[in-house]
Amino acid sequence: MRLILLATVFLSGGALMSLEMVSFRLVEPFYGSDITVWGSLISVFLGGLAMGAIVGGALADHRPRLWKLASIIAAGGVVTLALTLYAAPLMDALFPKLDMSASPHAGPASAEDSADHLVVITPTADLKWPTLLVSLILFGPPTLLLGMVSPYAARLYVHGMADVGTDVGRLYGISTIGSIIGTLGTAFYLISWLGTRALLEGNGELLVGLGAVLVAIDVLVGKLRRAAT
Numbered sequence: 001m002r003l004i005l006l007a008t009v010f011l012s013g014g015a016l017m018s019l020e021m022v023s024f025r026l027v028e029p030f031y032g033s034d035i036t037v038w039g040s041l042i043s044v045f046l047g048g049l050a051m052g053a054i055v056g057g058a059l060a061d062h063r064p065r066l067w068k069l070a071s072i073i074a075a076g077g078v079v080t081l082a083l084t085l086y087a088a089p090l091m092d093a094l095f096p097k098l099d100m101s102a103s104p105h106a107g108p109a110s111a112e113d114s115a116d117h118l119v120v121i122t123p124t125a126d127l128k129w130p131t132l133l134v135s136l137i138l139f140g141p142p143t144l145l146l147g148m149v150s151p152y153a154a155r156l157y158v159h160g161m162a163d164v165g166t167d168v169g170r171l172y173g174i175s176t177i178g179s180i181i182g183t184l185g186t187a188f189y190l191i192s193w194l195g196t197r198a199l200l201e202g203n204g205e206l207l208v209g210l211g212a213v214l215v216a217i218d219v220l221v222g223k224l225r226r227a228a229t
Contacts, residue, residue: 079141
């Protein structure tokens with residue numbers, strides 16, 4: 001069971017950082033790659049991890065079970081999969097637009113132009129707050145859910161106070177190694193091999209599959225315990 005928990009935090013950490021790397025590619029066509037975009041995305045991921053750690057730790061103190069951890073991971077996978085459906089329409093809807101018909105520099109409108117035609121003004125639009133809002137809506141929920149995994153897994157992993165420091169350190173160390181591999185694997189290979197959409201779907205499917213496997217293990221362990229008694 002402890003090896004299963006180590007594998008769980010390894011895979012969820014890798015999926016989380018892969019999602020963060022993909023987020024830059026997902027947002028870039030709409031909002032560019034300015035430092036404000038990077039700052040918004042990184043802040044949302046850090047905030048989601050912080051909130052996830054708080055919420056996950058609190059939930060772990062109330063009858064922790066492996067299937068509950070599995071539900072959190074699977075929910076993160078479902079939200080990640082859903083990003084492929086609503087990310088583009090959301091970013092397009094929240095991008096700053098300017099009515100050029102009211103601009104003194106717009107010039108005379110042609111016969112084909114409507115009076116309320118909207119033109120996207122990329123160079124002059126202030127993208128700081130729209131980018132932060134989009135980042136929060138898109139990546140806040142999956143990051144919060146995946147941020148809950150490590151503290152919840154730690155509650156299941158630690159069985160005694162004598163080695164609690166060693167156990168928690170090992171768990172978070174394995175999670176961090178998974179995050180490093182997820183970051184480098186995505187940046188060096190996966191994003192160019194699969195593309196943004198396919199990689200998002202792959203991360204979502206990985207998390208949903210991991211959740212399903214953990215539920216199956218929890219059911220099997222429960223049956224074995226009942227049989228033993």
